[in-house]
Amino acid sequence: MTIATYNSKPSASSSLPHTPSGDDTCTHPRVIGEYCDGCGQHVGPDYGLDFGYLLKGLRLSPDEAARLSEMETRRLSKHKKLVLVLDIDHTLVHSVASKYLNPEEKAFLLENGGSLNDCLFTQQSMGLSVKLRPFARTFLKEVSAMFEMYLYTRGERRYSLHVAKLLDPEATYFRDRVISREDGPAGFKTLDMVLGHRNSVLIVDDTESVWPKDKENLILIERYDYFAKKSSPTSHRYCENGTDESELDGGLAKVLRVVKAVHEMYFESITVSRRNVIFMLGLLRSSILEGCTLYYGNADHKVNRVCLMAKEMGAKCSMERNSSTVTHLVSFEDDAEDITWALQEKKFLVNPRWIAAAYCSWKRQPEEDFPIEKTLYNLFDGIEKCH
Ligand SMILES: [Zn+2]
Numbered sequence: 001m002t003i004a005t006y007n008s009k010p011s012a013s014s015s016l017p018h019t020p021s022g023d024d025t026c027t028h029p030r031v032i033g034e035y036c037d038g039c040g041q042h043v044g045p046d047y048g049l050d051f052g053y054l055l056k057g058l059r060l061s062p063d064e065a066a067r068l069s070e071m072e073t074r075r076l077s078k079h080k081k082l083v084l085v086l087d088i089d090h091t092l093v094h095s096v097a098s099k100y101l102n103p104e105e106k107a108f109l110l111e112n113g114g115s116l117n118d119c120l121f122t123q124q125s126m127g128l129s130v131k132l133r134p135f136a137r138t139f140l141k142e143v144s145a146m147f148e149m150y151l152y153t154r155g156e157r158r159y160s161l162h163v164a165k166l167l168d169p170e171a172t173y174f175r176d177r178v179i180s181r182e183d184g185p186a187g188f189k190t191l192d193m194v195l196g197h198r199n200s201v202l203i204v205d206d207t208e209s210v211w212p213k214d215k216e217n218l219i220l221i222e223r224y225d226y227f228a229k230k231s232s233p234t235s236h237r238y239c240e241n242g243t244d245e246s247e248l249d250g251g252l253a254k255v256l257r258v259v260k261a262v263h264e265m266y267f268e269s270i271t272v273s274r275r276n277v278i279f280m281l282g283l284l285r286s287s288i289l290e291g292c293t294l295y296y297g298n299a300d301h302k303v304n305r306v307c308l309m310a311k312e313m314g315a316k317c318s319m320e321r322n323s324s325t326v327t328h329l330v331s332f333e334d335d336a337e338d339i340t341w342a343l344q345e346k347k348f349l350v351n352p353r354w355i356a357a358a359y360c361s362w363k364r365q366p367e368e369d370f371p372i373e374k375t376l377y378n379l380f381d382g383i384e385k386c387h
Contacts, residue, residue: 026038026039026041027061027063027064028041028043028047028048028061029060029061029063029064029067030058030059030060030061030064031043031047031048031057031058031059031060031061032055032057032058032059033056033057034047034057047059047061048060048061048062048064048065049061049062049065049192049193050183050184050193051065051193051195052182052183053176053177053178053179053180053183053193054176054177062192065192065195068195069194069195069196069197070197072195072196072197073196073197073199073200076148076196076200077200080146080263080267081146081147081148082146082147082148082196082200082201082202082262082263082266082277083147083148083149083150083194083195083196083200083201083202084143084146084147084148084149084150084201084202084203084204084259085149085150085152085191085194085201085202085203085204086149086150086151086152086203086204086205087152087153087203087204087205087206087207087221088151088152088153088155088160088163089153089155089206090206090207090223090224090225091133091204091205091206091221091223091224091251092132092133092136092151092163092167092252093130093131093132093133093136093163093166093167093224094130094131094133094224094225094226094227095128095129095130095131095159095163096128096129096227096229097127097128097129097229098122098127098128098129099127100227100229101129101227101229101239102228102229102240104239104240105227105228105239105240108239108240108242109122109129109239112242116131118132118137119131119132119134119136119137120132121166123162126158126159126162128159128162129227130162130163130166131226131227131239132166132167133224133226133245133250133251133252134244134245134246134247134250134252135247135248135250135252135253135256136167136252137167139252139253139255139256140167140168140173142256142260143256143259144172144173146259146260146263147202147259147263148177148196149173149174149177150174150177150178150179150194151163151164151167151174151177151178151179152179152184152189152193152194152203153179153180153181154180154181154184154189154210155180155181156180156181156182157178157180157181157182157183159180160178160179160180161178161180164178179193179194188210188211188212188213189205189210189211189214190211190213190214191203191213191214191217198214198217198278199275199276199277199278200266200275200277201217201277202217202219202259202262202277202281203217203218203219204218204219204221204255204259205218205219205220205221206220206221206222206223206224206251207223208220216278216281216282217277217278217281219255219258219259219281220359220360221251221252221254221255221360222250222251222254222357222360222361223251224245224250224251225237225238226238226239226244227239228240251360254360254361254362254363257362258281258284258362261280261284262277262280262281262284265280265283265284266280282312284362285312285313285314285359285362286312286313286314287313287314288313288314288358288359288362288363288364289310289313289314289315289355289358289364290313290314290315291314291327292310292314292315292316292327292328292364293315293316293317293318293322293325293326293327293328294307294310294315294316294317294318294326294327294328294329294330294355295317295318295319295320295321295322295326295328295329295330295338295347296317296330296331297329297330297331297333297335297338306330306352306355306356309355309356309359310330310355312359313355313358313359315355321338321341323345326345326347327347327348328347328348328349328350328354328367329341329342329347329348329349329350329372330350330351330352330354330355331349331351331352331372332351332352332372332373333372339372348367349367349371349372350367350370350371350372351370351371351372351373353370354367354369354370357369357370
């Protein structure tokens, strides 16, 4: 049985009145509309895992979902494909209710909207303005050769299907694989909703905290804000400034390089047991800050997550101001004693965003771009919410 089975209409048997068959041995692998598709028994609304995005009312037992995930991974593997789960908002697009556009943005869109036709959309009936992230179309085209793609958002279904159509007008990339707020558990995202073995699934999202169980599969992408409304404090506010993220060195171009590398490593592994995207992401990440030893000064607990990120990227963390080993002072605070020491010892001085930026860029960043200053803690957006 493949996913295609679930994409089809309910079988004739499932549309008949449900009559329990009296089969006590049935494990209820597949449930449609609260009734087991095998034995007809009523199992209730919360049974198993919700796959209603593939077929209305479909729920699978965890064993059945795992079995289908294995099958799906094997099927895709024959086509040299893995699974890629893409977040929508601030990853592939930035959307705002049109009523929240500020006067500068309205003026810019009035004057230049025509030249942005292919990536800027105003949906009158939903009162929405949607801007595709630069490079989005190229990104989707390139990854579609290597990955089976899902869209996964905490936005409503009506909205996610609308954006799916803008990104994929011919419905060749996502088809039914669009997971919305109505489909999943409230408050977080999970790969339990995705058919594919965890070892072969990558996630791209700008928010880490929504993936409490699946962080190891996540490629964190720099958040994309085009409009001022709902943007982060560090936002470039591209629209009102008449600019945009770099096409060739923006978030999606950086992520494309990583997913290509993981895909290549995965299928070059001769030993099938070593085919694991989690292992490969870890390997790629572990050399980014190799050779760096970081001292965090008096930074408080809020840097815990960036400290872990630095370790994942191969940096060492020092609890002491050790002149012979420490290479960087990392701090939000302009602590005079630490700074004097670092300057005397010719150490790099950076704020913790240097670590977050390297983590999203998969590349050590120029230290001089991240001077120590009293920066807002909420610059970490989705990251700091882990604590
Ligand atoms: Zn059953």
